[in-house]
Amino acid sequence: DAKTTQPPSMDCAEGRAANLPCNHSTISGNEYVYWYRQIHSQGPQYIIHGLKNNETNEMASLIITEDRKSSTLILPHATLRDTAVYYCIVRVATYNAGNMLTFGGGTRLMVKP
Amino acid sequence: ETGVTQSPTHLIKTRGQQVTLRCSSQSGHNTVSWYQQALGQGPQFIFQYYREEENGRGNFPPRFSGLQFPNYSSELNVNALELDDSALYLCASSLARSSGGGGTDTQYFGPGTRLTVL
Numbered sequence: 321d322a323k324t325t326q327p328p329s330m331d332c333a334e335g336r337a338a339n340l341p342c343n344h345s346t347i348s349g350n351e352y353v354y355w356y357r358q359i360h361s362q363g364p365q366y367i368i369h370g371l372k373n374n375e376t377n378e379m380a381s382l383i384i385t386e387d388r389k390s391s392t393l394i395l396p397h398a399t400l401r402d403t404a405v406y407y408c409i410v411r412v413a414t415y416n417a418g419n420m421l422t423f424g425g426g427t428r429l430m431v432k433p
Numbered sequence: 434e435t436g437v438t439q440s441p442t443h444l445i446k447t448r449g450q451q452v453t454l455r456c457s458s459q460s461g462h463n464t465v466s467w468y469q470q471a472l473g474q475g476p477q478f479i480f481q482y483y484r485e486e487e488n489g490r491g492n493f494p495p496r497f498s499g500l501q502f503p504n505y506s507s508e509l510n511v512n513a514l515e516l517d518d519s520a521l522y523l524c525a526s527s528l529a530r531s532s533g534g535g536g537t538d539t540q541y542f543g544p545g546t547r548l549t550v551l
Contacts, residue, residue, distance in 0.1 A: 363523050363542035420489055421540060423475030
C-alpha cells in the first residue's frame with residue numbers, strides 16, 4: 321500500500337472548519353483513501369473513504385485532488401469532541417480477505433474553545 | 434446492529450504468562466483483524482482471520498496466535514509474555530467476499546483491550 325504523509329499536529333477553533341491534509345503521491349489507481357480517527361485510548365473510528373470523487377457523510381467531507389496525489393478531510397464545524405488523532409490510510413480496493421490497514425503517525429487535532 | 438466488542442477491557446499479567454483476548458465481530462461481518470498499539474504509536478497489524486483460517490500476518494512472532502469460530506468471533510493468544518507486549522490490542526471486523534466486483538471492505542474497530550505486562 322502507498323505511504324501517506326500528514327502534519328503531526330494541528331489546532332482548530334471550536335465551531336470553525338478543520339481541514340486536515342494528507343499527501344499520498346505514490347497512490348495507485350486501485351487504491352482508496354481512508355480516514356480514521358482515534359480519541360485517546362479508544363479504538364479507531366471509521367470516518368470516510370473515497371476513490372476518485374469527493375465524498376460526504378454525516379461526519380465529514382473528503383476532497384481528493386484530480387491527480388489523486390493528495391486529499392483533505394474536512395470537519396465542517398469542529399467541536400471539542402473532535403479532538404483526536406486522525407489517520408489517513410491508502411488501501412487497495414478489494415473485498416478479498418488479507419487486506420490490512422497500515423497506520424502512520426497521523427495528525428493530532430486539537431480543537432480549542 | 435451491534436458493534437465490535439472486546440473483552441476484557443483491561444488485563445494485567447506477568448512476564449512469561451499466557452493471555453487470551455476475545456473479540457465479537459459486528460453483525461453481518463465475517464472477517465476479524467487484530468492490531469497492536471504501543472503507547473504513542475499507530476496500530477500495527479498482527480493478523481487477520483477469514484473463514485476460520487489465518488489470512489495475512491504482520492511482523493509478529495509465532496507466540497502470537499489466534500482462532501476464529503463459526504460465529505466469526507475471534508481470540509488472540511499470546512504466549513510467553515514479554516514486557517514489550519504491553520499495549521492496546523484492537524480487533525476490527527469487516528465483510529470480505531470471495532467474488533470480485535469492485536469496492537472495498539471497511540474495517541470497524543472495537544474499544545480495545547489494554548494489556549499490561551509486569
